[in-house]
Amino acid sequence: MITIVGAGPTGLALACGLRRFEVDVRVVDAASGPATTSRAMGVQPRGAEVLARLGALGDLAEKAVRLRKMRVNGEVALDMSALREAGQLVVSQARVEDRLRDRLSALGVEVEWDTPAETVADADWLIGCDGAHSWVRKHAGIAFEGSQVMENFLLRDVRAAWDLDRESIHIFADGPSMTTVFPLPGGVWRVMSPDGGRWTPGPVEEVEWESTFRIHRRQAVTYRRGTVFLAGDAAHIHSPVGGQGMNTGLGDAENLAWKLALVVHGRADERLLDTYEAERRPIGARVLASTTPATRLVLGPGLVTRTIRDRVMWPLLNIRPVQRRLVRSASQLGVRYSGPLAAGRRGGQRVPAFAGRPVGARGAGDVPGGGTGAAGGRRAP
């Protein structure tokens, strides 16, 4: 029996991945029931592939808002509509968790709410998917190294009749003031701004949800201690700029699931489990390394940073190869592994022939099951 602590996107995806291989699994969560607030709002194309392989994509692709452009002070700064890899599904984390819970239920497992980690500490296999303040991580004595990047970052989901197109991210930058507005499904807008900025493009009818938090950049020094593993925010936290957090957790979950399944079924040596950290920790480190400077550049309060942003960064975004690079990086479709399993000519690479076209890509449909999403050539059964 494998015990997963945390029924967020990472824990739920891991549980679905293990049940696909008929592994007995428990999912416990200290909360009294599912979270209803939106939190993360972007499923990247690679994350959508993972959900599709787990059978948990459901209607998310149809319900989501598709982003085509990024506008800065009303002008198009980045047009993604012709880029094959563009296709972030803008949909709330709560909806993603709904689909994963539905799928897990169909696979025979219900989340055990009101069950804190302490009550399952002696499990044979304990997987900490219990978020940034992970009890499992602390219990295993694993350090979470890093620092604070920014204070007081404000998020609000609001209802408002603003005259903004709903296919664009809207950035409003005026001196030290900076606000980003995203369209969410159901006519809702997500407003994000640093330093408690309260600017909006017009009157707000209703605030659905509001949260202020500090952005940290931290990573667990190891993802495994014996039979204890960490995944998702328990293993890495960073800025929400770029929408990578939930997707990185989904990738961790898929990678760990098939390896644990092979080991608990006695079909692989336990050393296979070391490849989880070897493959996924560098991916997490790269996300931390890219989101921190991006956050400082986009939101940084200093005059020099603002000048670079306004005079260099925005114009650069109009250049096609720069657009392609940015969008590919955010999509996570380029994620590849260089760990010990990545032998051979295309070892460790995503295999589009199996994975199908990106779910969010223009004209793409659903993804057929069976993509690796893991080390190429070493597919799970």
Ligand SMILES: Cc1cc2nc3c(=O)[nH]c(=O)nc-3n(C[C@H](O)[C@H](O)[C@H](O)COP(=O)(O)OP(=O)(O)OC[C@H]3O[C@@H](n4cnc5c(N)ncnc54)[C@H](O)[C@@H]3O)c2cc1C
């Ligand atoms: C306010 C806010 C806004 C965000 N916005 C974005 C965004 O715009 N884009 C983006 O990519 N990411 C965003 N994130 C980050 C994103 O939400 C996380 O990356 C994602 O939730 C990670 O999923 P997870 O399953 O690893 O952890 P979580 O979603 O944190 O889930 C952890 C689960 O563990 C449970 N738990 C915690 N402690 C215990 C315990 N001791 N015992 C049992 N259960 C426990 C919790 O109840 C929870 O259900 C945001 C996060 C927050 C908080």
